[in-house]
Amino acid sequence: MLEFTTEDLSVEDIERQQAIYEPLAISVRELVDATIRTEVDAETVAAVKADIDAATARLRSKQIDGAFGVKRTPSGRSISWGNAVIGLRNPSAPPLVIHRDEDGRRWTDFHLGAPYEGPPGHVHGGVSALVLDHVLGEAASPDNKPRFTGSITVRYLRACPLGPLHAEAQITRVEGVKTFVAGYISDAEGITVEAEGVFITPRWLRD
Known part of the structure; x- marks a missing residue:
């Protein structure tokens, strides 16, 4: 059974932590992009590497054990800040912001740059699959139960192509x-990647 820890976090607590840590992740994303494309x-x-090593040591002076995991507030809000797709504290995440329509559709507009390249100038196929797996999973969980x-x-x-993209998903049936x-994922010219998935309700959430 997967573990989802519950923390007594208020809206103010969440906003305070987001204000502290989200800008750091944004800066590291910029660093990754700059590292790929620099010609200095x-x-x-060597000087930049020394600065990065020093900054890393400062951040490691106090940290949690293991991964960030998923935290839920008593109100039911889910905090997935380490997630590889939506994690606002994860510099490897784009990150996606998932929107929810009343008809069950889940969608997101996002940008993939140099860190997500596979074929020259284009998104790695595994990254496309990663994005679709997450968006489909969001659509499959309309009641906030995974x-x-x-x-x-x-x-x-x-x-x-790398650049601005759109992804969306919707339930087709339940058995x-x-x-x-x-x-699917699409660009300005139309759909580039399609996906179909089967998502399972875990045993510990079944009636």
């Missing part, structure tokens, strides 16, 4: 503990 000389690279990926099929219709979802 070796002396500058459904976990049982299977996902991804079809790459054409190369997905017992199985929720079937379909979705």
Whole structure:
């Protein structure tokens, strides 16, 4: 059974922590992009590396054990700040912001730059699958109770360019503990990647 810890966090607590840690993650995302694309000389690279090593040591002076996990407030709000797709404290996350429509559709507009490259100038296929797995999973869990990926099929219709993108997903049917979802990623010219998934209600959430 997966563990979701509950913390007595107020709205003010969450906003305070977000104000502290989100700007750090944004700066590190910029650092990753700059590291990939820089053409400065070796002396500058060595000096920057020393600065980064020193900053890393300062951050490691006090940290949690293991991963961030998922924290839930007593009100039911989910805090997934370490998540690889939506984590606002995770510099490897784009991060996606998921929007929810009343008809059950889940969608997001996002940007993927140099850190997500596979084929030159285009998104790595595994990154596309990662994004779709998450968006489909969000659509499969409209009641804020998690459904976990049982299977996902991804079809790459054409190369997905780096830059501004859109993703969305919606439930197609439900059969017992199985929720079937379909979705896609698109750019300005149309759909680039499609996916269908089956998401399972975990045993500990079944009636």
